[in-house]
Amino acid sequence: MSVDVTGRCLCGAVAFRAKAATHDVSVCHCGMCRRWTGGPLMYIDVEGTPSFAGRDAIGIYRSSDTGERGFCKNCGSVLFWKVAGAERYALTAGSLDAAEGLTFTKEIFIEDKPPFYDFANATEKLYGSDAMAVYTGTGDEPK
Numbered sequence: 029m030s031v032d033v034t035g036r037c038l039c040g041a042v043a044f045r046a047k048a049a050t051h052d053v054s055v056c057h058c059g060m061c062r063r064w065t066g067g068p069l070m071y072i073d074v075e076g077t078p079s080f081a082g083r084d085a086i087g088i089y090r091s092s093d094t095g096e097r098g099f100c101k102n103c104g105s106v107l108f109w110k111v112a113g114a115e116r117y118a119l120t121a122g123s124l125d126a127a128e129g130l131t132f133t134k135e136i137f138i139e140d141k142p143p144f145y146d147f148a149n150a151t152e153k154l155y156g157s158d159a160m161a162v163y164t165g166t167g168d169e170p171k
């Protein structure tokens with residue numbers, strides 16, 4: 029059952045609405061996400077392109093060959109990671125308006141997690157290469 033989600037940045041210049049296929053929240057421990065957010069990135073995968081209000085306030089940073097990162101140019105809130113050149117988005121869980129029903133189920137780039145924290149949730153843990161293969165279409169969807 030898909031879920032409608034809404035969210036916004038801290039200052040409210042950017043808001044979005046999207047459809048998520050599941051209630052699953054994932055965490056990325058990779059060095060780029062940690063530098064970008066100041067901690068591990070919590071996100072939900074959504075279907076297609078979110079509908080954005082305040083699109084002009086969205087800045088895009090191309091962080092790698094495969095990924096782009098969207099943020100609010102006014103307040104700096106991190107809003108999404110997306111596959112470069114494709115309409116495949118992961119929205120930051122912290123920017124969502126409501127967290128009802130969301131479940132933290134997966135951790136990716138587990139090999140890059142620094143030793144100073146661990147999550148107590150029971151999650152599926154994936155290596156970065158396996159997780160990225162799903163986004164770039166060279167691997168199977170995780171169960």
Ligand SMILES: [Zn+2]
Pocket residue numbers: 037038039040041042100101102103104105
């Ligand atoms: Zn903002």
Ligand SMILES: [Zn+2]
Pocket residue numbers: 056057058059060061062069137
């Ligand atoms: Zn990452």
